[in-house]
Amino acid sequence: MSAHEDLMSLLSGARWFGGKGRQASVTGTRRLGVVPGDGPSVVIDLVQVEYADGGEPDLYQVPLSLYEHPQERLEHALVGVWEEPDFGRVHAYDALHDREAMALWLHSFAAEPAPQGDLLFHRVPGHELDLEAHSTLFTGEQSNSSVRFGEDAVLKVFRKVTPGVNPDISIHEVLTRAGSDHVAALYGWLDVVDAESDAVIQLAMLQQFLRTASDGWELALASVRNLFAEGDLHPDEVGGDFAAEAARLGVALRETHEVLAENFPRLERTPEEMAELSATMHRRLDEALAVVPELEAYVDLLRQTYDEVAGLRDVTVQQIHGDLHLGQTLRTVKGWKIVDFEGEPARPLAQRMLPDSVWRDVAGMLRSFDYAPRATAMTYPAGEGAEQRAYRAREWSARNRAAFLEAYHEGPVTGEDHVLLTAYTADKAVYEVLYEARNRPSWQGIPLAGLEQLAAHDLKPASNGETS
Numbered sequence: 001m002s003a004h005e006d007l008m009s010l011l012s013g014a015r016w017f018g019g020k021g022r023q024a025s026v027t028g029t030r031r032l033g034v035v036p037g038d039g040p041s042v043v044i045d046l047v048q049v050e051y052a053d054g055g056e057p058d059l060y061q062v063p064l065s066l067y068e069h070p071q072e073r074l075e076h077a078l079v080g081v082w083e084e085p086d087f088g089r090v091h092a093y094d095a096l097h098d099r100e101a102m103a104l105w106l107h108s109f110a111a112e113p114a115p116q117g118d119l120l121f122h123r124v125p126g127h128e129l130d131l132e133a134h135s136t137l138f139t140g141e142q143s144n145s146s147v148r149f150g151e152d153a154v155l156k157v158f159r160k161v162t163p164g165v166n167p168d169i170s171i172h173e174v175l176t177r178a179g180s181d182h183v184a185a186l187y188g189w190l191d192v193v194d195a196e197s198d199a200v201i202q203l204a205m206l207q208q209f210l211r212t213a214s215d216g217w218e219l220a221l222a223s224v225r226n227l228f229a230e231g232d233l234h235p236d237e238v239g240g241d242f243a244a245e246a247a248r249l250g251v252a253l254r255e256t257h258e259v260l261a262e263n264f265p266r267l268e269r270t271p272e273e274m275a276e277l278s279a280t281m282h283r284r285l286d287e288a289l290a291v292v293p294e295l296e297a298y299v300d301l302l303r304q305t306y307d308e309v310a311g312l313r314d315v316t317v318q319q320i321h322g323d324l325h326l327g328q329t330l331r332t333v334k335g336w337k338i339v340d341f342e343g344e345p346a347r348p349l350a351q352r353m354l355p356d357s358v359w360r361d362v363a364g365m366l367r368s369f370d371y372a373p374r375a376t377a378m379t380y381p382a383g384e385g386a387e388q389r390a391y392r393a394r395e396w397s398a399r400n401r402a403a404f405l406e407a408y409h410e411g412p413v414t415g416e417d418h419v420l421l422t423a424y425t426a427d428k429a430v431y432e433v434l435y436e437a438r439n440r441p442s443w444q445g446i447p448l449a450g451l452e453q454l455a456a457h458d459l460k461p462a463s464n465g466e467t468s
Contacts, residue, residue: 003092004029006080007047010094011060015142016159023052032061032192032201033118036111037104041066041087042095044119044192044203046161061161061203063095074098096145096157102135106149109188109206119203123188124176127208129153143345153187154209162349163199170353171319171341172207174263175256182252182338184208184330210337216329219245220372224396228376231388235399242396243403245336246369249329250407252336253365257320257358264319267355271313278310281427288434292444295433298451301459302426309423312416317355324361325368359417362408363424367432367450369404370397374446394453422458426451 001009004026011017012024028048035042043064050057064079065071070091077097084090095101108114108121110129115121133150147155158166172186185208194201219242226240227233235241269277285302289295295302321328322343330337343352373393380389405413413421432447 001080003080003082006082006092007045007062008049010062010079011047011049014159015140016144017060018143018160019049019051019058024049025052027057029062030196032194032203035063035101035104035108035119036115036117037107039100039104040098041090042098042101042104046201059161060159061157063101063157065093065095065098065101066090067093071098096137096147099135102147102149102155103131105155105190105204106133106135106153106206107131109190118192120191120193121188122191124173124186126176127185127187129187129206148209150209151211152209153206154184155204155206157204158202161201161203163194163197163201164349165200165353166202166205166342166349167319167322167353168340168342169202169205171260172205175259178259178263180256180259181335182256183341184210184337184339210330210332212333213330213337214332215327216249216331216336217326217368217372219331220326220369220400221376224373224376224393227373227392227396228380228389231385231392235392235396241399243399245331246400246403247407249336249365250404250409252338253324253361254408254410256338257318257361260319265355266316266318269315269317274312274315275310278306278423281306281309281423281430284427284434285430288430288437292433292437292448294444294448295430295451298455298459301455302430302451305419305423305426305459308419312419315357315416315420317357320356320358320361321364322352322356322360324364326365326372327368357420357424359421360424362405363421363428365404366401366421366425367428367447369400370450370453371432371446373397374449375443378443378446397453418458422454426454426459429454 007029008024008026026047027050030046032044032046035044043066045062045064047060047062048057049060066084066087067090071093074093074097077094079092079094081089081091106129109123110131130150130152133152136148138146138148144159145157147157149155169189172183175183176186187206187208189202189206190204191200191202223240223242227235227238230238236243282303285299289299321338321341328338328340330339373396377389377393380386429447429450433444436444436447
């Protein structure tokens, strides 16, 4: 096969490839640079993928280790064998599997002064890297790849790339320099100035490895299972009660938003921008209604809420997370950490950097607290105990949403804030309904139940209302 065919084979088999299900081909590659140092020739290529059904091509970052002779230890990571203009005939391997290659990356971050070349290794002062640490590639990820260096650091390599500043790097840098306790500290990042567009392309970020971290979503599920095992007890009576953790997470988000507000621009949305936000919510509802007719039961209340959004004034927006849920949180011995500030992966990079209301982040977390117990309940067999589990799921959701929201806002959410929070929460639930209908139809009832709850408590004129 040709190098292009070999690269397409690598991409199509990777979990992080976003073009699955579409007929695709590699139509070009550009060499962004060579990682400096003694050892294998480690290059970073930018691979262009085009699709038979049209649309914009995608760009994927592919780091490769090039060897003159085959490497038995890397046989599982072989991409192909081909002729290279600068290196001759090579055996090309996925460099993230190659400890010798990743050692070159790590030493490049630590070099003083920074190595000169096309690849720009940036460092945030304050941490001395462990240069003896061996690399280990994480498995199971979808949109990016991560490599751990011992117990010291983790390198996130962005696979699908776009020219421009990546918010995951820019936000982590600001929060790290500000001394935030609620993120993994940024140690450095790698970028390159693209010769074709003259724009920066950010390729990877090196940050603190949270050795004691537990996934927030998994902790929430464990709490729900503990509650279901004690079917005659309420959430506050069970040893695995999660409300205190939900409150701590609310504080962590509030303090993170405060630091972001101090270091990024804060703006007031214009009436035209509020009207566009309302229109976007209406369009999402129209799209979902075409697929999920069960939404008709809530459509009048949803549209009324979205119409209220168009009339709001003096709405402040700032830098936020943009895609927040329990799966974007980690619990460590030093408290909660918020991760993955890339924003919604489906949105263009430039849009993900735009300021938004903090209530979007809050709404995402409220929906996640509602998902956890209902998703857990679905793992149990139907029949005996199902009604009791459904009742306890509603209790768990209400208790933890209230604990999180009270800690975040330090009091009831009223007036225009309540309208905005309700609209963002409803909009998120509508998005979830459509997603589940297309991907996991058996889960469609989870966001529909959330909308039923919103209809009972919040989807109404709320100028004097409070969240439940």
